[in-house]
Amino acid sequence: MNLVPRMLAMCASMGFLALAACSPPAPQVGGAAPAAAAAPKPVASDAPYSLADFAKVRKFDAHVHANGADPMFLQQARADNFELLSINVDYPDFPGIELQHVAALQLAKDDPQRFHWAATFSMKGFGTPDWLARTNKRLDDEVAEGASAVKVWKNIGMVEKDAKGQLIKLDDPGLSPVADHIQSLGVPLIAHQAEPYNCWLPLDKMTTDNDREYFSKHPDYYMYLHPEMPSHEDLMAARDRFVAAHPQLKFVGAHMASLEYDVDVLAAFLDRYPNATVDLAARMSQVQYQSIRNREKVRDFFIRYQDRLMYGTDLTQAPDADPVVFKAEAHAYWSSDWRYLATGQSQRIEMLKADVPGLALPREVIDKIYYRNAVREFGLKDQSAAL
Template sequence: MGTGSRIAVALAALTFAGTANAQDRYSEADFAKVAKFDAHVHYNYDSPAFLRIARDDGFELLTINVDYPDFPPLDTQARIAEKYHRLDPEHLRYSTTFSMKGFGTPGWTKRIEATLDRAFANGAIAVKVWKNIGMVETDPQGKRVFLDDPRFDPVMAHIKKAGVPLIAHQGEPRNCWLPLDQMTTDNDRSYFREHPEYYMYLHPDEPSYEMIMAARDKFVAFHPDLPFDGAHLASLEWNVDRIAEFLDRFPNAVVDMAARMSELQNQSGENYDRVRDFIIKYQDRLMYGTDLTFSPPDANGRAQNPPMTEEFTKEADDMWRSDWRYLATPRSQHIDAIDADVKGLALPRAVIDKIYHDNAYRFFLHQK
């Protein structure tokens, strides 16, 4: 074969490989066509607007009730979640939670079990525990309560018996323990600037990041048969190798990406292959989520993470499309949270399908 023929064959092979690679991944034009599941949102506003934009963009939603002072009361959150679940059960599902009020006093466990049973009867498919456990709550003796406290065990046994998973937001991003100028993302800077009560750098006498993570890990190890969703990349967002260690150690655990995409983008900017290889290796253990918060507009409201604006539907659409661009396509985009241009990971279609839909269906709905 002559030199010209060999060059022609090589060029044809490269063209075929490029075409095959393109066929193996989605494009931006596929965004609204592909079935997707946002496994971490907060639907706190009695309005159908969130559902409308979700349907338009091809999303189902899991709204998560949280005992968070900046959110409406728990009964209001539950009422809204149940209302829109009844109106559109195919596009909105919800996770319940429980109040820590009265923890450690007689009757608390039975009250919580009854509360959970009512929520399950009304459609709740998961239970959320929040960062107040480990960072805020104390027992009647004034002792800080961590998730590995054995007084939680009867409630966890009740959740397991009901056949629903636990979603756990434990701790905070590691940025929470760093000075503002050492944080890796602007969204963390704005959140902790507005929420000094949760900014542990300002409270050196409070439990350390390592202490809270250790208590969480002890809990997961003690409940190996309880399906466990480590919300926000299990608060290990700063290092994909640490997330991998967590997933390797706990086969009952998955993690969601809610409010931590910029941390993955920051790491992929430093080592693209490391982040892409991590996602492909753990494609069965990762779930897409945003932490989008749909609450009544409040001019005096403090910064959310991600932020909440009066133009919520545009915010949701913009965030979903930006994340799709990063995960599904090779296109670069500027990410304001890290003030950097970030190249898309162009993950294979099969990986995108799992992260965006199949893993959540298997974990929360027991469907393949």
Template sequence: MNIRYWSLPTILFLIFLLSCSQKKQNAATTAEATTKNKTAAETYYTLDDFKLVKKFDTHVHINTTDAGLIKQAEEDNFRLLTINVDAPGYPDITEQQRLALEHVKAYPERIAYATSISVKDFNAPDWQNKTIAYLKDSFAKGAVAVKFWKNIGMELKDKNNKFVMVDNPQFDPIIDFISQNKRTLIAHLGEPRNCWLPIDKMTVNGDKNYYREHPQYHMYLHPEYPSYEQHIQARDHMLEKHSDVTFVGAHLGSLEWSVDELAKRLDKFPNMAVDMAARIPHFQYQSVKEREKVRGFFIKYQDRLIYATDFVFNKDRNSADVRKQAHETWSRDWKFFASDENMSVPSIEGTFNGLKLSREVIDKIYFQNAEKRFSSVNPK
């Protein structure tokens, strides 16, 4: 039909129909966009959700009566695990326990603590019995976990002046006791692989600066000490012997340099999880070139990864400075895990995009995985 012969009413009617069709199309487009936005909101957290989400930092060391870090944790919706450790420069483990219990009593919903063992008298005939007695007392007071430190393998020697590794039979009854009492064993064994590399081959600036300033701890310069591989092998052997113990490898189990290597251990040892304390930059380093691999690793092993920082708060540190550092670190890490924004951090060269993990994964790595392994235990 030639449009020249259309009547005015017909033209107006057609215009009306076209208008209705366009409105329906616009409404459908708006509905689709709304649905997508709603789905995204249900699937992912935003940066603004930081303080709304329950979180757990499972690796801090509070060696002071000052509750500043705990108060910042309250403000940022964190629970804390303060870990006693048999390390130089720290108070004796009995004093660390006293301080921890003081905070647990004052803030029972905000903080828990992990006890530790001392290897000071490791070669004495009664060392095992005394260590188990100390752990028994710690458990009665509410300790939810036990920390083994890197002096095992890096400092401790036997009667023949040989380095003692964590798979030494002397530790077997200690680990069995921890398992029987349904506590978690946290172990910092070895160091980052960078420790055994020349400085120009290291991956993150923090390691480069630290070992440049502390050559006595730079194992590349000390071949008389156990190798990186020996530490990993000893830890793996210990887990083979104690497949029933709930184990958390501190600092990504010293496998921070490769998500592939870490995945191999998580596949091999079902009782193993790892905390991220002081090792998140290593994920970020790998994300510069292989973001999707790192993101896929988090998704696949979402039940085995635990958020942690390794904050140290002692009497010589200013409370306000500690609170500021904690908030900035917690916020920056949240941005890495919850968003896909482009980021840079002082620890590494180059930029990377955040992992933008789903709410389900975030809830696990920030809280649920920790709750399973460090749930509160009521003192007897």
């Protein structure tokens, strides 16, 4: 699969959905039909969307990685009626930060109405006298160029170390002035902290097959085998202290704020921090795992927190991706999520070895999660009314 390096744990094995299933029915042609037969049935305002509505509804994927200037991602976004937020990230398996930046500028120039991007910064030199000034200057320049947010990755907390050899966590005092500067720029901070909770569990306690398979083959990244590393709870506590210390900063918890394993725990996080929203990127199977056991509980969570959730996937366009394969996989992934969130239809999720019923969320809730929340959070123009 070309979409996502496994360290980002996107883990999509949804299978393909027929293109026709997401297309509106063809209009009748030929002779006039009787009025009673031709008249469409009115759709109740509270009726959920269907698969046929997928391409007609303006949508926003608030977490993707377009790691090259090839237009394939934009082409599929146009076909499926998406806007994109491509997030630059200091991740060693991606092209360098500068190359990601150049690609983002080119794609934003190609289609400024559909392509948006988030800046990032390097931790190289953290703690040295000029690091802060250099970092804030970079953020000034990139926001001026059009960046809609700033991203920090899990290297903060799990990789980067200070001059004393201690891991740098998000609540390190040296990062506070950067957070204050991002706040002054008026853009959100997107924070990816920690791995999925499964990473700290024994294999037989993990909830999805993709995590079980991956961590069994990559023991270096399997935190259950590394008690010398911070626990999931330690990383979440550092993140929470950071959010509490910056209550006016717009904060986006990437990947459901790494609380994907329990919607009650995520609800408590959102209740504590009114400046926080979360994206759903690469964690849908964890939500589906819970909805198999208690669909109404999960559905109620989405309805209750409809203003705090943003749709996202973590779909990643590798620089050498095959355009045909990439577009098909992106469409299949987007279509599968729409089937689960927007409709009441069931689908087979192989990583759970289960048929998962759709949540059939109300249209107003879908419109917020799939579009309006991202437009609000990233300070963008709402283009849905123009369609």
